[in-house]
Amino acid sequence: xxxxxxxxxxxxxxxxxxxxxxxxxxxxxxxxxxxxxxxxxxxxxxxxxxxxxxxxxxxxxxxxxxxxxxxxxxxxxxxxxxxxxxxxxxxxxxxxxxxxxxxxxxxxxxxxxxxxxxxxxxxxxxxxxxxxxxxxxxxxxxxxxxxxxxxxxxxxxxxxxxxxxxxxxxxxxxxxxxxxxxxxxxxxxxxxxxxxxxxxxxxxxxxxxxxxxxxxxxxxxxxxxxxxxxxxxxx
Numbered sequence: 683x684x685x686x687x688x689x690x691x692x693x694x695x696x697x698x699x700x701x702x703x704x705x706x707x708x709x710x711x712x713x714x715x716x717x718x719x720x721x722x723x724x725x726x727x728x729x730x731x732x733x734x735x736x737x738x739x740x741x742x743x744x745x746x747x748x749x750x751x752x753x754x755x756x757x758x759x760x761x762x763x764x765x766x767x768x769x770x771x772x773x774x775x776x777x778x779x780x781x782x783x784x785x786x787x788x789x790x791x792x793x794x795x796x797x798x799x800x801x802x803x804x805x806x807x808x809x810x811x812x813x814x815x816x817x818x819x820x821x822x823x824x825x826x827x828x829x830x831x832x833x834x835x836x837x838x839x840x841x842x843x844x845x846x847x848x849x850x851x852x853x854x855x856x857x858x859x860x861x862x863x864x865x866x867x868x869x870x871x872x873x874x875x876x877x878x879x880x881x882x883x884x885x886x887x888x889x890x891x892x893x894x895x896x897x898x899x900x901x902x903x904x905x906x907x908x909x910x911x912x913x914x915x916x917x
Contacts, residue, residue: 684906687726687802688836689829690717691822694735694763696840696896703735705766712899714770717807720903721776726802728832729809730825731767733759753817757784760821764811765790771807778807783815783824795831802832822880830887837889838905839876840896845913846873863915875915891915 696713699706721727736759737752747755761782768780768790779801780790791797793810801808813824822839829837846868849857860873865885868875875881875891884891894905894912904910 684908685725685835687728687832687834688838688906689728689730689825689832689834690838690840690902691825692729692731692767692840692896693821694732694759696842697731697763697766698735705735705763710766710770711774713896714767714774716896716900716902717767718771718774718776719900720906721771721805721807723903723906725906726805727807728798728802728828728834729764729767729807730821730828731760731763731809731811732821733757733761733763735759736762750817753813753819754784757812757815760813761786761790761811764809767809771809776807777805778809780809780811783810783812798828798832820877820880822876823883826876826880826883826887826889829889830883835890836892837884838892838894838902840902841893842895842897843893844895844911846875846893846915859911860913863913865915865917868915885917888917890917 697705697710699709733756737755764780768778771778781793781798782790783793785792798808810828813819813821814827825837845859847857847859851857892905892912892914895901901910905912
């Protein structure tokens with residue numbers, strides 16, 4: 683595959699490890715090493731990170747919060763993860779820059795497209811927190827948006843499953859994995875590649891979506907080399 687520039691959508695839960703919530707130091711270090719390794723191989727990498735290991739906006743609806751307030755708390759969780767990833771990636775030997783769609787200049791740089799493009803072209807891994815900066819949008823949608831505006835060719839969705847299946851493989855033992863799909867086939871078969879708004883944006887931008895498991899050591903670098911198990915959803 684060997685693209686020039688990609689955007690990786692990384693869930694907050696991926697940073698929690700076996701603990702299920704918060705940040706797991708071993709998991710964070712391992713993921714950062716994988717990202718740094720891939721960056722050193724010459725691929726420009728942007729990352730949109732979720733915040734579900736701290737707080738999900740939809741959880742707030744069960745706590746008496748309205749959706750905008752709950753989503754705002756969730757955005758703060760994504761910035762916490764972005765700052766943690768920035769430090770871990772730099773510790774692993776690759777330059778990194780955290781940027782937030784929600785301005786908080788005392789903590790990190792505010793997101794601006796041209797600045798992000800400059801960082802990418804200068805070899806920095808750009809970690810994007812704060813979602814889109816607006817409530818009601820998932821980090822999947824934020825990932826598709828940033829991938830489109832940063833001229834990425836591929837949107838890599840890092841999950842706990844090694845691709846897109848005909849059904850949930852954790853529930854249906856007969857589920858089979860797709861190696862390749864087109865956007866049209868994914869829509870026709872009602873496959874849950876990403877949420878509807880995110881997938882529509884990725885389709886309109888002509889992005890290739892790669893769904894792979896981040897659980898294995900070196901998984902990101904392997905996918906960027908065209909190795910490993912993944913599903914490719916192409917225009």
